[in-house]
């Protein structure tokens with residue numbers, strides 16, 4: 387359990403404590419691969435929670451891994467197919483296996499995925515603030531730190547006017563908004579006002595499980611719609627693109643069930659000229675390092691939400707921590723995730739541990 391430095395507020399409420407599982411996959415040669423579960427304690431973002439992650443991992447997914455042979459990390463999502471959804475549970479285990487695979491091959495996780503970028507551009511996601519003044523100060527602080535784009539969480543009552551104030555003070559900054567599904571088609575006329583603010587995109591304005599209404603909204607809005615919550619797989623991606631529900635996709639490894647599916651979605655979008663970027667789930671260092679590796683793929687053309695460790699935590703569980711210089715993260719080239727686990731820090735945050743034999 388780790389406590390965020392500052393509480394994070396979305397259209398659904400405020401969170402400050404992050405509970406998650408760190409999965410360590412150990413081979414007989416002493417290599418260790420690491421994965422991180424990203425579900426929250428309550429099911430506001432998706433139906434998964436920290437508790438359902440544990441239930442599904444230990445009662446189903448780990449059994450499948452114990453009973454089957456894995457020759458390549460791509461085998462894992464195939465083996466997990468009989469288990470419906472529960473993508474964040476699947477991703478935590480698959481991520482540890484991807485890291486272990488890269489370490490056994492003595493290559494970086496980025497290279498194992500086929501990523502070529504040595505540096506990645508990052509933006510920052512700013513939660514709903516107590517006042518517009520607070521927001522303007524926060525935005526200014528992160529622009530000064532060099533973040534390449536600013537994402538502002540919105541909800542009814544904290545949207546057009548607030549974004550207009552930010553746009554007036556920062557005319558040239560790439561700005562986007564994320565509604566976490568706080569609106570419906572009844573808000574169409576209200577949302578169309580965003581078209582005057584030169585936003586890079588509006589993320590998930592409508593239902594978390596919708597792609598039909600988003601297509602209707604995109605048809606009358608100039609601002610590109612980006613889907614987050616609605617996309618759980620390559621199949622969802624194909625359908626959303628076919629319907630015209632979005633012009634941009636936020637790829638989150640946990641939401642789509644792991645790196646193999648994330649890469650498939652990336653490849654599909656790249657072929658069709660759909661821009662993608664890597665979202666975040668307020669991850670600790672292990673999850674953060676997986677996001678960095680994925681973002682090295684060439685289709686990740688827009689800055690992601692993978693900010694530096696210090697934006698979230700007093701102390702992270704990796705060493706060195708993730709640092710951002712002028713909005714850029716230098717991708718580590720050591721084997722696997724490229725960061726070492728800070729065992730003392732990890733132990734200090736650990737509440738319980740379980741071991742499974744293979």
Ligand code: OSB
Pocket residue numbers: 431511564566614665666667668669691692693
């Ligand atoms: O919708 O992208 C989101 C955080 C928690 C849950 C959902 C979202 C977010 C963020 C912040 O926007 C991402 C991050 O900084 O890790």
Ligand code: MG
Pocket residue numbers: 564566589590614615636665
């Ligand atoms: Mg989002």
